Amino acid sequence: MRIKNLLLLLCVLAPAMLGADVMDSASNGFTLRVATVIHAPVADVYDRLVRHVGDWWSPDHTFSNDAHNLSIDDKPMGCFCEKLPNNGGVRHAEVTLVMPDKMLVMSGAFGPLQRFGATGTLTFVLMPLHNDTRLEVTYAVGGYLPDGLNTWAAPVDKVLTEQVTRLKSYVETGNATPAGAKKPQ
Numbered sequence: 001m002r003i004k005n006l007l008l009l010l011c012v013l014a015p016a017m018l019g020a021d022v023m024d025s026a027s028n029g030f031t032l033r034v035a036t037v038i039h040a041p042v043a044d045v046y047d048r049l050v051r052h053v054g055d056w057w058s059p060d061h062t063f064s065n066d067a068h069n070l071s072i073d074d075k076p077m078g079c080f081c082e083k084l085p086n087n088g089g090v091r092h093a094e095v096t097l098v099m100p101d102k103m104l105v106m107s108g109a110f111g112p113l114q115r116f117g118a119t120g121t122l123t124f125v126l127m128p129l130h131n132d133t134r135l136e137v138t139y140a141v142g143g144y145l146p147d148g149l150n151t152w153a154a155p156v157d158k159v160l161t162e163q164v165t166r167l168k169s170y171v172e173t174g175n176a177t178p179a180g181a182k183k184p185q
Helices: 002-016 042-051 109-117 149-173
Strands: 019-026 029-038 070-072 078-084 088-099 103-107 116-127 132-144
Touching: 002 070, 042 070, 042 103, 042 116, 042 132, 042 149, 109 132, 109 149, 132 149
Parallel strands: none
Antiparallel strands: 019 029, 029 132, 070 078, 078 088, 088 103, 103 116, 116 132
16 A cells, blocks of 8 residues: 555656656767656746746756846747857757647757857657646757767756756746755856
8 A cells, every 4th residue: 555655656756857868879969858847827837938038947057147138039940049248149959849728849059069060959848737738848959070970969968957846837937946956067
């Protein structure tokens, strides 16, 4: 009976935990997946994902060190862009598919991957789960790097997991930094 109760408890709690995985990794690319349950309706999660990216994205993972310089234009050929000083800017990704409150797909190489012969597809899938939202984020990267792109799978997975954790915290609490979280070194 105890084992049955423990299994039932794990089945109830598992969807609420953040799951991050390097799905595959090779010299020519890698695929990452982060999944979590956010305690808010799908429409709220989508709104904050797109229209409030500067409130949850870590400024440590921007070129300007200010996440409020980020914007996502959620339409085909829209830009996930960042404003830089002196009329500069960064196009992190191009929006390729928009299904409001369901899916957002962007194509591009983020951060240091932009300097490599690489590109990626970042997919956000939002699914209603009672009054909550199940969010699955996948980033598939391919291309060329002399030492192999697989050397970047773990560091990029860490950054992607951090962003999804911050989004979840922001939607649920209004604060992107989860309670008790330490600033990454």
